[in-house]
Amino acid sequence: MPTYTPPLRDMHFVLHELLGVVERLRPLPAHAELDVDTVNAVLEEAGRFAADVVQPLNAVGDAQGCTLNRADHSVTTPAGFAAAYAQYVAGGWPALAADPAHGGQGLPHTLNLCLYEMLNSASQAWAMYPGLSHGAYECLHAHGTPDQQATYLPPLAQGTWTGTMCLTEPHCGTDLGLLRTRAEPQADGTYRLTGEKIFISAGEHDLADNIVHLVLARLPDAPAGTKGISLFVVPKWCPTAEGKLGVRNAIRCTALEHKMGIHGNATCQMVLDGAVGTLVGEPHRGLAAMFVMMNGARLFVGNQSLGLTEVAYQNAVAYARERQQMRAPGGAQCPQQPADPILVHPDVRKMLLTARAYAEGGRALMLYAGLRQDVSLSHPDAEERQAALDELALLTPIVKAFLTDNGWLATSQCVQVFGGHGYIREWGMEQFLRDARINMIYEGTNTIQSLDLLGRKVLGDGGRKLQSLGRQISAFIDTHGVREDLQDFITPLAQLTRQVTQLTTEIGLKSVGQPAWVGAVAVDYLRVVGHLVFAYLFARMAQVALDAQRTQAERGQPADPFYAAKLHTARFYVTKLLPETAGLIRSAHSGAAPLMAMDAALF
Amino acid sequence: MPTYTPPLRDMHFVLHELLGVVERLRPLPAHAELDVDTVNAVLEEAGRFAADVVQPLNAVGDAQGCTLNRADHSVTTPAGFAAAYAQYVAGGWPALAADPAHGGQGLPHTLNLCLYEMLNSASQAWAMYPGLSHGAYECLHAHGTPDQQATYLPPLAQGTWTGTMCLTEPHCGTDLGLLRTRAEPQADGTYRLTGEKIFISAGEHDLADNIVHLVLARLPDAPAGTKGISLFVVPKWCPTAEGKLGVRNAIRCTALEHKMGIHGNATCQMVLDGAVGTLVGEPHRGLAAMFVMMNGARLFVGNQSLGLTEVAYQNAVAYARERQQMRAPGGAQCPQQPADPILVHPDVRKMLLTARAYAEGGRALMLYAGLRQDVSLSHPDAEERQAALDELALLTPIVKAFLTDNGWLATSQCVQVFGGHGYIREWGMEQFLRDARINMIYEGTNTIQSLDLLGRKVLGDGGRKLQSLGRQISAFIDTHGVREDLQDFITPLAQLTRQVTQLTTEIGLKSVGQPAWVGAVAVDYLRVVGHLVFAYLFARMAQVALDAQRTQAERGQPADPFYAAKLHTARFYVTKLLPETAGLIRSAHSGAAPLMAMDAALF
Incomplete structure (x- = not known):
């Protein structure tokens, strides 16, 4: 059976030595009280929870999976999942990065990501239950009405209620413009939603008192396509004015998917049969929300x-x-x-x-x-x-x-x-x-x-976002480029930076009048840019490690083997993994013709 | 549910148009009667069997898996597996490439590989039962005594008995030198084998009357390591002098593995408890056999x-x-x-x-x-x-x-x-x-x-086998290198041939005195050479397809879209997949240091 030790030392390195998270965040009023000791204490406690409480559930969750009671549409999660979740709520973990205005602890999202990394190591299937709630919290925090926020944010932050995203339908996954679930306005300002959703992670389960579904649907007057999609909050139990559980809403799990993995997470088919919901954000602007x-x-x-x-x-x-x-x-x-x-x-x-x-x-x-x-x-x-x-x-x-x-x-x-x-x-x-x-x-x-990366984020704004990253990398190279001990990292980083610039320019030119070019090269391109970011971060990590080694030597301290390991890993990365970019760039150069030339009938 | 259509047209292309299998094999006395019609008729019938009889079992085999009866050590395969196997035997398929001297049909192994490709498409888990038998047949055909051959080859060729390979033990997989199963010589010339084997595919099942285990074990006087391993044939049921089933031998399945896939194939733990076996080949030379x-x-x-x-x-x-x-x-x-x-x-x-x-x-x-x-x-x-x-x-x-x-x-x-x-x-x-x-x-x-490729097959014989392949490629380039319509294929093939030569030379030099080099670069190297062979074969396939197109045009025949598709696929291969070699070669150049520098304690 697998075991798990939270990688606290490496988290400390990244948070404090590489990124200086505390120094960077303390100037922000929301994090003015942040200090290294708090961060590390939270990490240690989170790691203990992940390793001791969640990790032992991973194999049992895979073996048991979730079961649907077709009579009452209830879903039972694997043995121990609900008890662990109760401990998670009792420990206040759902509130970690939530707004203090709604009962949250207001700690940085960066720290929340560390918590989730450890939960995901312990059990991805389990971690998805709180993970989706956190997303629902953020969405309502950004776009909910004051009423919606008052009703939903405190129990989501507390974790007594969980959340879902209801997007996919049988005939539409990637292409949400095709979705059919409809929402009929009611006299009281609410809506009645009818339709079928599939692949709803954590759509039904026995961990929480209530489930807050964020549902995409069409209003009666909605334009076709993605510009006619609105967002609704549809609770499993309609909350009363006092925030208690009222009537059971007409949104039900009708089937669970049998999947290759993440068996412990309930992947639900959900039927909405006139379920009551309220609008989140503007009509027809649901996708943006x-x-x-x-x-x-x-x-x-x-x-x-x-x-x-x-x-x-x-x-x-x-x-x-x-x-x-x-x-x-x-x-x-x-x-x-x-x-x-x-x-x-x-x-x-x-x-x-x-x-x-x-x-x-x-x-x-x-x-x-x-x-x-x-x-x-x-x-x-x-x-x-x-x-x-x-x-x-x-x-x-x-x-x-x-x-x-x-x-x-x-x-x-x-x-x-x-x-x-x-x-x-x-x-x-x-x-x-x-x-x-x-x-x-x-x-x-x-x-x-x-x-999204190549079409929208890079070409879509004329390369400005990418140039901004490029300037950071160039500044790093300018500052450290003369250091002999960093050449193993800076030379390939500088080379790849030039190659990405050339490749981006080439794609920008070639894609004019050849609309298939972007789609043909985007996957190669993302992987090349991914390596560029990794090469930059490994170079920075190497610099920090080398400086730390020198400082320790100067002070006569024993050499911390952590830094030696970091440097070995970074050297491995640049010599054995980064070279993949050579093939990817060659593949991208060949553009769209090799993919598009073959007639569909010949496949 | 998946469907399957046997790729007969592409098999015809490779067998007849690319390789000229019939012309190449007819000069061999064993295949003097071979003709295209026979080959194609066998392929068609084999494809029908795979698609109609075996393919429908694949999903059910995955869902049901195999079950062990712990009382009598019998294994039940998924519903339909045994009936399909009976049809397979009735159709004479096990005998396809077997020696006519033992009831085989004596058709080429090349054709048998086509049969197996289709069985593997239909159900890998099912195809492993006959697949392993075929291997046992070949082993005994090459190394068995006349008695062993007379006893085992006919029922293996007929398929009424199946075979296994019993190599792995709990503490040794790759390193067979560590194996412990022992064989005690008996006065009657047989041996009694005692030990435990794991991961024995098709080790026990309900498809056949008998199972012929080929077992690696040590004789009492055996030297340590791989030079002290002998090979034995250990039947599930000891055959009588008349070839009937005699007493049940002391080799039993004690557990089935629960696996990621191939659920329909029984992966067995086998215990030998003084099981009777006979020696195959020379003592201590079992690994070679x-x-x-x-x-x-x-x-x-x-x-x-x-x-x-x-x-x-x-x-x-x-x-x-x-x-x-x-x-x-x-x-x-x-x-x-x-x-x-x-x-x-x-x-x-x-x-x-x-x-x-x-x-x-x-x-x-x-x-x-x-x-x-x-x-x-x-x-x-x-x-x-x-x-x-x-x-x-x-x-x-x-x-x-x-x-x-x-x-x-x-x-x-x-x-x-x-x-x-x-x-x-x-x-x-x-x-x-x-x-x-x-x-x-x-x-x-x-x-x-x-x-095996880099250490034994390439460096081990001073590159002779690789040079022989290189000469074939060079001959092809020399013959067709001037053709404009083949440049898309010949140019990258010629470039990669040079690169493989350089890389091989470099590795040969660097590995002297740096024993970790071979192990460090071998995986990259194999993939590069794999692409070289593919580039050569795709270039040859492109040449055949272009020639066929020209012939059709000259004759005023309608263009067969098969050749257009072949050329598109070949162009896709050289532009989008072959470029991977650029990264692999760079990775290999960096050698062993990035892997070996890190102290074991630092992992």
Whole structure:
């Protein structure tokens, strides 16, 4: 059975040594009281909760799955899920980053991302229940009416109620413009919603008193397509004026999906049969309001794969230390044993370091994005908020797609380290792989993320957001480019920066009059830009580690092996993983013709 | 639910137009009667059996799995498996490539590989039962005593008995030198075997009258390590002198593994408790004898992923024609529908073409290797046999590792085409992915394959086998290099050939005195050489297709769209998949240091 140790040391490194989160956030009035000790104490407690309470549920959740009672439409989650959730609520965790105005603790989102990384390592299926609630909270916090906020935000922040996103319908997933669920206005200002939704994660369960569904639907006069979609809040139980549970609403789970993984999370078909809802935001502007939740959810999905990468890595390393097969290339390292531990073998190390580099790079990117999110929400200066929001907009599809593709690669490599045992359920490694697969699909497939990045975020604003990132990278190169000890990192970073600039220009030119170009190269492009961001963050991490090593040496302190490991991982990344960009750029150069030339009938 | 159409047209193309199998094999006395009509009739009938009888069992096999009766150690396979196997035996399929001396039909192995590709597309889990029998047949055919051959080969060829390979033990998989099962010689010339084996595919089941286990074990005087392993045949039921079933032997299934996929195949823990066996081949030389079976099994495993790639592709294309989401990049292609079929989208095409190119390239490589196998077994000229055997030795690890890695990538892309539905069991796509995962692990992990290729097959003979392949490629380039219409294929092929030569030389030099180099770069190297072979085969297929198009045009015949599709797929391959080599070569250049520098304690 897998085990899990919260990676607190690496979180401290990223939060404090790399990003200086406390120094960066204290100037914001919302975080004026923030200090390192609080951050670390929260991390430690969160890690303990994830490892001790949630992680033991992961395998049982996979084995049992959820069950639907077709008579009363109730869903039972796996044994222990509800009790763990009650502990989660009792511990105040749902309120961590919620607004103090609604009972929240007002801590940074960056810290909340650390909490969720650990929950995702412990059990992705379990972590989705609170994860979606958090998104519903953010959406209503941004777009709800004062009444809606007063009714829904306190129980969501408290965690006694949970939330969902009801977007997909049987005939429309990516293309929400096709959705058919309709909302009829009522005399009392409410709406009656009728339709069918599928793939609703945590749509029904036994963890919370009430479930707050955020539902996309069409008003009677709605224009066709995505410009005719409105957003509604549809509670499972209609709250009374006092906020108690009133009548049971006509939104019900009619079936559970049988899935490749995340068995512990209830993926529901929901039928709305004249369910009562209230409008969130403007009529026909529902998609824009929902995007608050979707953007948060996209970061969350990237975080899921980060969590899986970390836990798969930890268990693969443990196995590679234990399992003895063959001898090290240069001769026996443990001659007293019948064979050496497989950690001596170069390709086993390559598989492990792949997962390690993707975990460490992913964590740095995740928290870098989280810091931008906190600045975008709470900085007193509007320009600073906008700049942070722009950078977050650029990074969100990268976090979602690059981290989930990496998580798929990494968990597969960690399965491979186990050989045949990796394929056997009891070892728990294949569950990580099965769970990781959904992350490339939901909350917008990774293809959609790549179109969002290249089409909207890069070409859509004439490259400004990308240039802003480029300026940061250039500033780093200008400051540290003369350092001999950083050349292993700065040289490939500078080269890739030039290549991304050239590639972006080329795509911008070629896509004029060749509308298929963007779609043809977007996936390659996102992966190249993902590597650019990783190369930048690994270079920065290397600089911090080298400086820390020098400081320790100057002070006569013992060398902290953490920094040596960080530098090895960074060197592995630039020599073994970053080169993938060479092939991706060549593939992108070939553009759309190789994909579009073949007549549809010939497939 | 997935469907399956046997790819007969592409098989005809590869067998007849690309490889000229009949012309190549008729000079061999064993195949003097072979003709195109026979080959095609067998293919058609085999395809019908796979599609009509086996394919409908695939989903049920996954859902039901196998069950062990702990009281009598019997295993029940999923509903329908045994009946389908009885039909398989009644149809004479097990005997297809078996020696007529033992009741076989004596048809080429190349044709048998086509049969198995289709069975693997239909149900990998089911196809493993006859697949392993075929390997046991080959092993005993090559190394059995006359008595063993007389006893075991006819029922194996007939299929009334099946076979297994019993290698792995709990503490040893890759490192067979550690194995502990022991064999005590008896006064009557037999041996009593005692030990525990795990991961025994088809180790126990209800398909056949008897099961012929090929078991690796140690004699009492055996030297330590792999040079002290002997091979034994251990039947489930000891045959009487008349070949009937005698007493039940002391080899029993004690547990079934719960696996990520291939649920329909029984993966058994087997206990030998003084089981009676007879020696196959020389004492202490069991590994060499077993390698006959393992080499066949490695081709078979590559073939499994080829089959999965083909069936996943077919179903993803069908979905991409049906599912309507969004509009084509250049504007609506089906304006009368609410949205266009997703086949219009560039990245959907890229995912589909990835699977298609890996299927077509994989089939060409598989049958190219199959032809070498037939020549190596039956050519009257010893030099020709040796040359074919050498080339087959070079290709076997590539078939196993490159095709199974490609199958993993391809089935994952085909899942992605389905979006959320790809993750749902009912659609059957995620089963292909789960089944495909084992193929990278068993019969020697893909890391082991890469070490076999680089360490043994390339560096081990001073590059002679690789040079022989290089001469074939050069001859092709010399013959066709001036053709304008082949430049898209010949230019990258010539470039990659030079790069492989340089890379091989570099590795040969660097690995002297740096023993970790081979293990550090072998996986990258295998993938590069795999692409070289694919680039060569796609160039040859393009040449054949272009020539066929010209011939049709000259004769005023209508253009066969098959050739246009082949050329599109080949162009896609060289522009979108082959470029991966650029990154792999860069990664390999960086050698061992990035993997070996980190102290084991720092992982």
